[in-house]
Amino acid sequence: MPSDPTPKDPKQNIQQTSSITNAIPPPDPTEPSPNPGSQYSTPQWLLVALAVYSSAFFYGLDTTIVSVCQAPIVSRFGNVDKLGWLGIGFPLGSIATIAAWSKAYAMFDTKHMYIGSLVGFAAGSALCGGAPNMAGLIVGRVWAGAGGAGMYLGQLNIWSANTSLGTRSLYISGGGIVWGVGCILGPVIGGAFADSGATWRWAFYVNLVLFGVFSPVYLFVLRSHVPRPGEGVVERVKEMDWVGIVLNAGLYTLFVIGFTIGGTVWPWSDGRTIGTIVASGVLLVLFILQQKYCFLTSEPNRIFPTRFLRSRTFILLYIAQSCDSTTLAMPLYYIPLFFQFTRAETAVAAAVRLLPFVVVNIVTVFANGALLPKFKYYVPWYIVSGILNTVGGALFFGTLSQSTSTGAVYGFSILLALGTGLVQQTAYSVAAAKAPEHVPDAMGFINSAQIGSVVVALTLTSLVFQNVGFNNVRSALSGLNFDDAEIRAALDGTKSRVLESGAVSAEVRAQVEAGIVDAIRWSFITALLAGVIGLVAALLMRWEALFVQPKAEEANRKDDA
Template structure:
């Protein structure tokens, strides 16, 4: 990377003087197409059926990564029944999200240094190993290791897909392909609970919820090896020299700072009290590590401007920072309903894991359809700011409606609320990947992909930890008052679906307990309300500009 991005207050005349016949650089170093640009040819050496086969194969990796995000949502009780160690239950999700979030920026840097094809294939291989470890796990500790491997490699393949799309598509067609990642992501997310629940209720058992990834990977392996274009960002530079340019110290500090912070918010109020020494110590450690990281990155300690792990250049760009915050809010807006909707129906309607997963379909179908629409229209018209405004307002509305849901709310009404929410989230959840690549210089594209991916996973991880805390705190505050003679451990087990406590209660008492549980679920939607409001407000800080060279043909192969 080169020098830091100039401040946005740089006079416009300076930007105008730097324009060439093809493009110019805005005051904050964001690219804008000059008038009269010719359509850009796709930068790839394959076309036709080979190209579409490559796209289908790399998008399939997004599918099984998304599947792995939610596959454990409905099979946790079955896993605990086989492996035991209930106290480690939260690690099934925390290990995965922690591995993904902590390594995003590192993968962005790695893809900017090494051959994208082989780095991507390496991540596929590690992800498959992690899936095999999960499927064969004889204990919870082994399962947690497998989940962490899947999280780390999953982040790498996700950044890899975005990087490969950036390297093999022209700017005008790129939003459509990025929209394709949203389609496969959405399908994988909704099928995760369904696949997990289906396998857990079948004769083959829950372990095939992880083994299925091995089959998908094996089917796509020939395409990865023989058809995937090889894109080397630093052709001719020795591997040893490239390795030296990876900011190892910054990467270690960044991972440690994120890990301690995520553990603090995941454990606070759930494993340990918020005022416990463990949680306070983790927050303090995260703060200290973040300060040290900032010092190391700004003053270039054991690193250089070109090598540092944090894309400090982006902090001078209002647009990139707004995209980061909006993408984090999108992850929050999508994953609260993805986890809470099945939970609601399992408790209130007695749904099995498979049926509860199907309840997500109205939300996911609308979200995926809107993602595809966004990708197509963003390519055609180029304006991006209105999508964030409308999406934020609709997400706010849907979140507010879900906040009002109680034990007696009809199923049709809930479906209607989730349709509004899915419509809103789909308007912007994937858009930032295309927009960020369009507003930065080409040399910053891998870093931009990693930066926006970090926003998405950080938003998901942090908000899900907070939502889980809201839910459990509400339940563990109210239910013990209703059941004063029941041990806290049994109440926790009932909430997590590993106890038959609810079935043993009288009808009246059971209703009161369910009302407390539903209250905890509904209150978690306060996070969606806040996220939607944030995006709507931030959208007014975006530029009213057209991107993607809209005169070019879309989807040329």
């Protein structure tokens, strides 16, 4: 059995070259992939690269920019009980639509899909900036997240269609670098807007700059790439797995609702909590059955690329990518929070504490993209990554306290930066090399792991932080007349009477801060578990040489069962 079975249905064959018309024939799979930007002049290619990378940057920026805007938003709208949705809404919109985007990129013009995602991202951002209430802001976050997922997946497909096998990992790694830079700068830029006369609204309006500045490039320079030329749009729309799309979006939405509100706004014993979690499980079962038996769809058109579940390599890549993305998300949210509570730093100053993490992560991602095609074997990168992530997660979980030095936190975070950077974008390159005839599906498969894991990780980590922190702080404030809402406001870093100067004695305040730091420490158990699981997945991977010429690569393939 071949290592990665891919049915040879001609409708599923994806061209590996970009063309402005449908007259250019599909490439011969035995020939090397096109040179980078071969369909463009050098100035055109530079413009396309700058515009496409900019979309990845803004997607990363919006992933974390709201983390330090929460206090002024709550001051404006109230609804502290809905605060968690500001962070989770964006990745929720992404994971709820990523499978649909993936399938659409395999069926429709890449350029048109990409521009459509940009419009969606800009529209959601505009709604966030002009939101009249918390509900409108949350809807805008979900909407922008859906558009952002299409942007990120679009840039992966653009690189896959226009770069050679030997350089593809470098371009894809570049996307990971600028996305990571955006994630890291999100809290800094968001805090700067929130503390300025521009207000927190410009933390969302700034995304409109992307669409305004680069629209000419997207519209007039970027060229079309039609995976299935000659077929009508209506026929392709009918082929979309609409039942699968709805089930996929519903199960993630109910999962987030159940575990974000459950135990906080709704008690665990509340029928709404139980019903929401059960409904999420039911939709998961229905989705699995619908995909397995192709109910109201067909095997080639079902939204989840089940063909990859027949490959051990793809299954392990999915697990490893999920673990790495989980470990990457943890420091971004909880290291600034640690410095805010233990060093009384402003949101912007606390965000700057991420610089060692981001610098090392960016350099490592870039090194991986440049060296992976030369070393050819990808398994060693995953093994080293798993070890570093496990050690870094264990140090955070095992030793973090109020007295932990700044240097120690930097050291722990650098271990995670190295571990995550080593394989942050590797799975995309490996997946594209293993399934050259199904690149959009392969990109979507890995992207669902990357984004889905962030949604699940943030949801479960928030659950741990909120419940452990709430119990710790409530115990410290026992008998002092603070209600549950004020305790939860303290945990969210918003303006709370608990943290006001003189509201409690120095001794009680120290106990409150110790309780919150303990909750942050417990939150890193997610990173520790992700490191261990990622290491196990790496050890189970099959050693093989990739990024070689097709004939040599075929000789290297073994039974993947």
